[in-house]
Amino acid sequence: xxxHIGRYFLMLRTLFSVPSKWNILWKRIVSELHIIGINxxxxxxxxxxxMGGVIALQTASNMTTPLLPDYTVGYIxxxxxxxxxxxxxxxxxxxxxxxxxxxxxxxxxxxTEQIDALEIMGVNSLNFLVLPKIVGAVIFFPxxxxxxxxxxxxxxxxxxxxxxLTTTETYILGIRSFFNPFHxxxxxxxxxxxxxxxxxxxxxxxxxxxxGSLDVGKASTQAVVSSTVAILIMNFLxxxxxxx
Amino acid sequence: xxxxxxxxxxxGKDQILFDxxxxxxxxxxxxxxxxxxxxxxxxxxCMVGLHDVDDGEILYEGSxxxxxxxxxKSKLRQEIGxxxxxxxxxxxxxxxxxxxxxxxxxxxxSKNEIQKRVDFCxxxxxxxxxxxxxxxxxxxxxxKRIGIARAISMNPKYLFCDEPNSGLDPKTAIVIDGLIxxxxxxxxxxxxxxxxxxNSVIEIGENVLFIYQGKRWWQGDRKSIxxxxxxxxxxxxxxxxxxxxxxxxxxxxxx
Numbered sequence: 001x002x003x004h005i006g007r008y009f010l011m012l013r014t015l016f017s018v019p020s021k022w023n024i025l026w027k028r029i030v031s032e033l034h035i036i037g038i039n040x041x042x043x044x045x046x047x048x049x050x051m052g053g054v055i056a057l058q059t060a061s062n063m064t065t066p067l068l069p070d071y072t073v074g075y076i077x078x079x080x081x082x083x084x085x086x087x088x089x090x091x092x093x094x095x096x097x098x099x100x101x102x103x104x105x106x107x108x109x110x111x112t113e114q115i116d117a118l119e120i121m122g123v124n125s126l127n128f129l130v131l132p133k134i135v136g137a138v139i140f141f142p143x144x145x146x147x148x149x150x151x152x153x154x155x156x157x158x159x160x161x162x163x164x165l166t167t168t169e170t171y172i173l174g175i176r177s178f179f180n181p182f183h184x185x186x187x188x189x190x191x192x193x194x195x196x197x198x199x200x201x202x203x204x205x206x207x208x209x210x211x212g213s214l215d216v217g218k219a220s221t222q223a224v225v226s227s228t229v230a231i232l233i234m235n236f237l238x239x240x241x242x243x244x
Numbered sequence: 245x246x247x248x249x250x251x252x253x254x255x256g257k258d259q260i261l262f263d264x265x266x267x268x269x270x271x272x273x274x275x276x277x278x279x280x281x282x283x284x285x286x287x288x289x290c291m292v293g294l295h296d297v298d299d300g301e302i303l304y305e306g307s308x309x310x311x312x313x314x315x316x317k318s319k320l321r322q323e324i325g326x327x328x329x330x331x332x333x334x335x336x337x338x339x340x341x342x343x344x345x346x347x348x349x350x351x352x353x354s355k356n357e358i359q360k361r362v363d364f365c366x367x368x369x370x371x372x373x374x375x376x377x378x379x380x381x382x383x384x385x386x387x388k389r390i391g392i393a394r395a396i397s398m399n400p401k402y403l404f405c406d407e408p409n410s411g412l413d414p415k416t417a418i419v420i421d422g423l424i425x426x427x428x429x430x431x432x433x434x435x436x437x438x439x440x441x442x443n444s445v446i447e448i449g450e451n452v453l454f455i456y457q458g459k460r461w462w463q464g465d466r467k468s469i470x471x472x473x474x475x476x477x478x479x480x481x482x483x484x485x486x487x488x489x490x491x492x493x494x495x496x497x498x499x
Contacts, residue, residue: 020349113332120292120404121346122321 008204015126015134015200028132029139036098036133036199037140041147047093048086048148052155055080060165073166074174077156079183086148087187088235091194094141095227099202102133103223106206107216115207130203134196141195142188149187186242193238197230245270246291246402246434251300253283253290260286262458264300271432273425273448277439278455279480284438285406287455291436292324292404293317304402322350325395327405327424331387333379333394339366340375343394350398365393369423385416389423396427403428403435409444421447442481445469454480470494 019025059076106129109115118125153175160166166174205223209215246268253261260283268274276284289295291302293309302309304320312320333342343362347353353361366372369389379387388408395403405424409417425448428435437444445452449466456462456476464472469481482491 024348108335112330112335113328114334116294117326117328117332117334119294120321120324120326121349122318123349 004204007208008200011126011204011207012200014124015130017124017127019127019131020123024128025132028128029135032132032136033140035101036136037144040094040097040140040144043093043097044090044144044148045151047090048151049155049158051085051089052077052081052152053159055085055152056156056159057163057165060160060163070166070170071174071177073160074156074171075177076174077171078153078175078177078179081149081152081156082183082187086145086152087190087194088231090145090148091141091191091198091231092228094144094195095198095202095231096224098137099198099224099227100220102199102202103206103209103220104216106130106203107209107219108206108213110207110209111212111216126203126207130200130207133203134199137195137199138192141191145187145191149184186238189242190235190238193234194231197234198227201227201230245305246436247301247303247306248287248291249301249303251287251290251302252298253286253295254298260458261290261297264455264460266453266460266463268434268436269451270434271429272450273428273435273437274451274453275437275439275445275449276453276455277445277449277480278461279440282455283458284440284455288404288406288436288438292326293321322346322398323401325398325400325403327388327391327395327403327408329407329410331379331384331391333387333390335379337379338375339371339377339379339382339390342379342390343397345394346398361397362393365397368396368427369393384411385413385420388412388416388420392420392423392427396431399431401433403433405435405437405439407439407441408437409439409441414443417441417443418447424448440480445481 056073056077060073063073106115109129115125115129118128157168157171160171161168202223205219205226206216209219248264248266248268251261251264252259264287276287278284286295290297291309297310300310307316307320309317309320334345337345340359340362343365344358347358347361351358362375363372366374369392371386371389371393374382374386374390379390382390392405392408403424408420408424412420421444424435424437427433437448439445446466449469452464452466452469453460454462454469454474454477462469462472462474462477469477472478478491482488
């Protein structure tokens with residue numbers, strides 16, 4: 001365990017060095033924004049819409065007491081979405097999708113000697129391969145999360161309207177009630193950390209894989225598991241530091 | 245010229261290389277041969293810096309690679325071309341992007357100049373017009389030739405080839421061997437080929453190093469490897485019964 005942590009930080013040190021050509025780094029970042037970000041939009045949209053709907057319906061189904069105002073459903077949907085669902089659950093989904101993809105891509109490059117080829121040419125392979133992915137994730141994950149928040153709230157609204165459980169006005173009143181803009185900042189800060197962890201941990205497992213295709217598969221699974229654990233721990237720490 | 249002086253290498257408790265001393269000459273195809281697991285690839289990887297040596301010196305024109313600063317190593321590596329066993333072409337790039345990659349990374353050449361150089365390298369390996377193919381669309385022999393084209397794109401002083409003929413039919417293997425030999429002479433490079441293909445030894449082995457149990461066991465040229473009486477070499481060169489018969493016939497005809 002200590003060995004992995006030590007090697008992970010050594011990897012980060014090599015990773016954050018000055019690139020040999022800035023224009024190549026920029027091109028690679030744009031490409032990674034597409035692969036990591038744009039390609040994740042459909043899954044984020046699907047998950048967010050349905051989860052927003054489910055949160056709203058579950059909250060409404062539990063609102064049996066007349067003491068709570070009608071707009072509570074909207075308020076709870078808003079706060080669950082912004083505080084936890086969009087930043088954390090979507091990041092966990094992305095750890096599965098993006099993390100496994102990165103670990104297997106980098107791992108395959110390792111076992112097919114493509115990383116050795118880069119090193120022999122004199123290219124800092126970590127800087128060339130991993131840095132653009134990290135920058136891409138750190139830039140695009142917050143955009144995905146804002147997109148997820150919007151779709152989740154729309155999903156909640158549609159579910160409530162079609163189930164005839166509330167009116168549009170009441171729902172909008174609910175999602176505007178007690179709105180704290182810092183919660184958006186908190187969610188975005190969390191997402192930046194989660195994006196960094198997902199990409200760096202997955203790249204770590206891919207980069208140091210040894211063996212063949214079976215080992216790449218194992219590394220990919222290990223990357224998802226470790227990223228998930230890291231996200232949960234970081235989520236706890238950031239919540240403690242930022243909200244209390 | 246590359247000089248190896250007293251190189252030892254271990255992985256944990258297993259010592260792989262024992263006090264290797266040798267010279268790989270400029271303008272010649274230098275072969276490292278030996279059975280699998282004897283340390284050939286480890287020696288080559290030490291020479292290009294993929295493994296650190298435990299002790300000893302690896303001298304490129306007199307400069308010790310093992311003691312160079314990281315920036316100097318990177319600079320020297322730009323003078324090294326390498327053909328990998330599995331070609332190691334970048335999957336996400338097409339043929340011309342693969343060949344032009346080192347030029348894009350390390351030179352200030354314009355797009356047109358890079359294109360000209362790529363076309364020249366492709367012509368040199370007889371793959372004119374294959375610029376836009378992806379590595380997955382190329383045969384094994386073509387991938388090796390693309391690998392050679394990428395290796396020579398920067399006009400390297402040193403060329404390393406790790407089992408260039410593995411997985412190729414004998415005819416294509418001879419084509420690849422011929423290409424390596426021609427390029428070595430044309431550019432006056434120091435070429436080091438790791439192989440256990442005896443055809444390659446006979447075809448292009450101008451300076452052959454035989455590694456056995458991690459030690460420099462024998463060194464000579466392709467003619468002397470056929471006639472040597474060193475039992476480890478004869479066991480390697482004449483491994484099959486058929487080859488042993490041929491050796492007996494050669495010896496009988498001499499007598």
